[in-house]
Amino acid sequence: MFPLKDDVPSYSQPIVNISLIIVNVLVFIYELNVPDFRAFIYNNAFIPAMLFKYHDIFHSIVRIFFSMFLHGGFLHILGNMWFLWIFGDNVEDELGHTNYLLFYLAGGFVAAFVQGIAAPFSTIPMIGASGAISAVVGAYFVLFPHAKILSLVPIFIFITFLWIPAWLFIVFWFFIQYFNGIFSISSHYMGGVAWFAHIGGFIFGFLMIKLTKSKQRLNRI
Numbered sequence: 001m002f003p004l005k006d007d008v009p010s011y012s013q014p015i016v017n018i019s020l021i022i023v024n025v026l027v028f029i030y031e032l033n034v035p036d037f038r039a040f041i042y043n044n045a046f047i048p049a050m051l052f053k054y055h056d057i058f059h060s061i062v063r064i065f066f067s068m069f070l071h072g073g074f075l076h077i078l079g080n081m082w083f084l085w086i087f088g089d090n091v092e093d094e095l096g097h098t099n100y101l102l103f104y105l106a107g108g109f110v111a112a113f114v115q116g117i118a119a120p121f122s123t124i125p126m127i128g129a130s131g132a133i134s135a136v137v138g139a140y141f142v143l144f145p146h147a148k149i150l151s152l153v154p155i156f157i158f159i160t161f162l163w164i165p166a167w168l169f170i171v172f173w174f175f176i177q178y179f180n181g182i183f184s185i186s187s188h189y190m191g192g193v194a195w196f197a198h199i200g201g202f203i204f205g206f207l208m209i210k211l212t213k214s215k216q217r218l219n220r221i
Contacts, residue, residue, distance in 0.1 A: 001169060002152040003086050004161070008144050014089035016097045020104065021081050024129055027069045028077050045070055045125035051116035061109075068108040070127035080129045086149075087133070087140045094143050103208065107135020107201045114200025118181070131197035134177075138205025141170045142213065174202055 034040045046067040051060060071077035092100040111131020140147075147166040152159060181195035 001164065001172060003083070003169065004150045004152060006086055006090070006144075006150070006166065007148045007163075008090045010089045010093055012093055014092045016101045016104075017084065017088035017092050020088070020101075020129075021084060024069055024071070024077060024081060028071050031070065041070065041072075041125045041127060045127045046112050046116075047125050048116040048119045048122040051113070051120065064109055064112040065105075067112065067125070067127050068105070068129050068132055071129070072127055076128060080133055084129065084133050084136065087136050090144060090147075091136050091139045095139075103139070103205070104132050104136065106208075107138075107204050108132030110204040111135065111194075111197035111201035115194045115197040118196035126194050126197065128194070131194065131201040134198040134201030135205030135208075137170060137173070138202040138207075139209045141167065141202075142206055142209040174199075177202070 031037060031040070044063065044066045046060075046063045050063075071080065088100075088104075091103075095103055108129070108131050111134060112126060115126055115131070145165070145167040148163040149166050149169045151162055151164050151169060153162050153164075177195050177198040180193065181199055184195055
């Protein structure tokens, strides 16, 4: 299933979400003009095996931050930015601009750490905004479970369009991440997609919003 749009309107301009998309695209354009892309990635991206070896924690943090804005190809950035466009505006609506930015960045950091813990010996650079975006999806799951997602759904050789409840779409998406993550461990293959970054980011987003809503409910009592 691939999401095309949701039915939740935005009540404010999602300036942070749009800005994040613009920054990611600008960085990708810069990447396209780097003479040695491979060296650029290895020199700037987060590498899980280095997570617990750096004597300079600041260096690790900077690499994780840079990694959130690096992408490996057109499909990579297109898929990430499309998910951010669909799910991010409504979450920003609920959290407010500043809180949304802090939440997004925190989700990206947590996702990177989870991937580092899951693959502590991996020397493959981890790049992409998907960990942070997974946190946004986790927040959306809590905030808008009854929204509808217009999705492109392949059925055998046919392709159809269906309005799917957000909770069902996201549960399906999460289990894909989970089972692929488990498979990547059992097969001793931790390259390719950073599945545990997606899982970690989603759980972070889910729990943060759950805890926030619980505190707000207690404050009203």
